Amino acid sequence: MxxxxxxxxxxxxxxxxxxxxxxxxxxxxxxxxxxxxxQTPEILETIKSGYPRFVLHPYLKQLGLYIKDKYKVSDDYEVVVLSSQKAVKLVSDKYYINNKLEVDEAFGVILVQKNTCQLQRVLSYIQHVGCNLSSRLAEKYLFDLGLIDSIHEEELEDESKAHDIIIDTLANAYNQPKDKVCLAPSGMNAIYSVVRGINSIQAHNGRTVLVQFGWLYLDTMNIVNHHYQESKVFPDILNLDLLEEYLKTDGLKVSAIVTEVPTNPLLKTVDIKRLRKLCDEYNIPLVIDTTFATPYNLNLEDYADIFVESLTKFACGNADVLMGAIILNKRNNLSHMTTEFFKHCDPVYIKDKQRLAYEIKDYxxxxxxxxxxxxxxxxxxxxxxxxxxxxxxxxxxxxxxxxxxxxxxxxxxxxxxxxxxxxxxxxxxxxxxxxxxxxxxxxxxxxxxxxxxxxxxxxxxxxxxxxxxxxxxxxxxxxxxxxxxxxxxxxxxxxxxxx
Structure with missing residues (x-):
């Protein structure tokens, strides 16, 4: 500015x-x-870009059109580009899409019939789980083909150092080992990965209910609804009495409690000591979204089992990188299950890491x-x-x-x-x-x-x-x-x- x-x-x-x-x-x-x-035509003509999970980036639109032409895709189908082949499988399995396009590309592609309710459901799901393709990857692809004239000039960290700089910064900030930190292409992809991991671990224990404590960010709630048949929402984060009464009867059914500290947008903060005590009493993992708190304002090391942070926010500081992180607390009994929580994260494009590594030094x-x-x-x-x-x-x-x-x-x-x-x-x-x-x-x-x-x-x-x-x-x-x-x-x- x-x-x-x-x-x-x-x-x-x-x-x-x-x-x-x-x-x-x-x-x-x-x-x-x-x-x-x-969605008036005038504003759609004016606002050509926005938050990448909500508004399709112009480079992704252009890339989709190129792929459609390259692979001679019928006009009956919409080309949807994704962050990876893993994301293709995730979305295809969720919506029974059999018309996957076999491509030799560094990203994923699916075809969805135009003018169908399935298309909107697919696009919404991609938004919720955060497996959007990186604009920087699309930019390089289009530039190498000669379809755009230039690459945006920006300060980047050395490619060989970028990943370690981000991981080291987060590990030090949260006081956790480096192998307990995992990057994701967005904060929502990090939350999605945690929810999937908890579901995989806890379902066989009969713990099938995920509790959302506080009126959480909209897409967090959407992810829970996608992957849990049962979820329980307690909108008032200051009323722990209701949660305690619920746990007295159904505590052993709860797979995890997910909350924000503080909440978005009303900045309410739970009585974290009391919440931690309840989690310990019923052996429930506590997942805390620390995006607002950051590890530098609040010390939640003694309370959370799993931290999730959208690095797009304060860690980036410049609103030009989409990325998230999962941090497992070494003190809890879930830390040995690193693979289960990290395996659902999509890969992060190297130039996004290079940009964030440059910015996170001032975090x-x-x-x-x-x-x-x-x-x-x-x-x-x-x-x-x-x-x-x-x-x-x-x-x-x-x-x-x-x-x-x-x-x-x-x-x-x-x-x-x-x-x-x-x-x-x-x-x-x-x-x-x-x-x-x-x-x-x-x-x-x-x-x-x-x-x-x-x-x-x-x-x-x-x-x-x-x-x-x-x-x-x-x-x-x-x-x-x-x-x-x-x-x-x-x-x-x-x-x-x-x-």
């Missing part, structure tokens, strides 16, 4: 700007978001700067006349729970969510921060969370009632705080005092 800090970024521009591998896209007006959800310092800025911004919001509610990890409701695991007194997860006592559209449209999906960027990034994550619930009276029940406001702004000077960040928000 430029040093003027906060300027209007046109609709459809990549975030970060001028980066073909960006995982976010600019939606500066609330109407852009609404039009995107409605700790980036998180500490973001944490400091978040603390100052939260203090400012607490006194603002235009703010209705502020959600962050050290508010009164979560202070004791969050403090149990803080690395130091200055640690604060780099996300704040707020609601306003002014019209949401006017607030959203007025601010000149980058606005679009994703989080964890070095530049401050705003997202109208409920609009982008739960548009379907906004559209019905029943959905609105459900959002109210789980305490998720429709007009919620999630702020991923950046590393810009905090005075500049606060001054941009002060514009809201003017109307």
């Amino acid at each position: 430029n040093k003027n800090y906060f300027n209007h970024i046109p609709t459809g521009e990549t975030l970060p700007v001028n980066n073909v591998h960006a995982v976010s896209v600019s939606m500066p007006y609330l109407q852009d978001v609404i039009d995107y959800e409605l 700790k310092s980036r998180v500490k700067k973001v944490s400091s800025n978040t603390k100052a911004l939260a203090a400012y919001f607490e006194k603002c006349s235009y703010i209705d509610k502020v959600f962050y990890c050290l508010n009164d409701e979560n202070k004791d729970n969050y403090s149990q695991t803080m690395r130091d007194d200055n640690s604060l997860t780099g996300i704040i969510s707020v609601t306003f006592n002014k019209p949401f559209k006017e607030v959203y449209d007025k601010l000149n921060f980058a606005k679009g999906p994703s989080l964890g960027t070095e530049f401050t990034l705003l997202m109208p969370y409920t609009y982008l994550a739960h548009w379907d619930l906004i559209q019905s009276e029943e959905g609105n009632k459900f959002l109210e029940e789980i305490g998720l406001p429709i007009d919620l702004l999630r702020i991923s705080v950046g590393v810009e000077p905090i005075d500049e960040i606060i001054n941009e928000f002060k514009k809201l005092e003017e109307f």
Whole structure:
């Protein structure tokens, strides 16, 4: 981002700007978001890229067309490119696709009939399990064929060092052996792999129910629903009494408990000591998504059996790499089953590793700067006349729970969510921060969370009632705080005092 800090970024521009591998896209007006959800022709023409699991990258589209022509595929079929042959088998087995295309390529290809409900189901499943093909792999393929003119210029770590740099950084941050860390092509692929691994290990023990504790990220819940016939959701992460009562009768049926620390987007934090005690009592593995916490803000080593992190977020910091990680805790009784958890992960393309290896060197310092800025911004919001509610990890409701695991007194997860006592559209449209999906960027990034994550619930009276029940406001702004000077960040928000 430029040093003027906060300027209007046109609709459809990549975030970060001028980066073909960006995982976010600019939606500066609330109407852009609404039009995107409605899939209007005008917005689809403007927004040509976005978060790779949700919006097919232009290079993947171009590659699909090339493969269709190269292998003379009938117009009755859609060519779908995947990260690997393993992904082809996964999707084909799930949806009984027999028309696999035998290709001699460094990626997977399946054919799905056009204009069928199966096509949408297949694309949704790929989104959920995160086995999308790397845009950098597609870029190199197209460039080598002469179908695109150039390769995006970016700083890359040496190919021979990249993998070890990432693994070493994560192993040190989580205080775990290097052989207990595995990379995946996305955070969702990491979660998918853990869910599959737990299912494989626990099913023969009669443990067939996976518990989702807290209202988790949408695709996490979708993965669970794909691979578990039985799952139990406890939306309120602060109400451990309900979970405890459930475990008294069905605790021996539970294969694992999956949670986020803190939750997205309301930044609630479970009483982690009590949750760990319950897991120990019923011998239940605890899986924690630490994407928001990062290993540098919270110390969860004594609580989680398995950590899952989306490296696309704070570890990358620049929103231009899609990658995830599984970290097994050496202290638990699952650590010897490394292969079972890691075997479901898809391979990660080397240039994605090279890019992340370059960026992850600043992971700790980036998180500490973001944490400091978040603390100052939260203090400012607490006194603002235009703010209705502020959600962050050290508010009164979560202070004791969050403090149990803080690395130091200055640690604060780099996300704040707020609601306003002014019209949401006017607030959203007025601010000149980058606005679009994703989080964890070095530049401050705003997202109208409920609009982008739960548009379907906004559209019905029943959905609105459900959002109210789980305490998720429709007009919620999630702020991923950046590393810009905090005075500049606060001054941009002060514009809201003017109307």
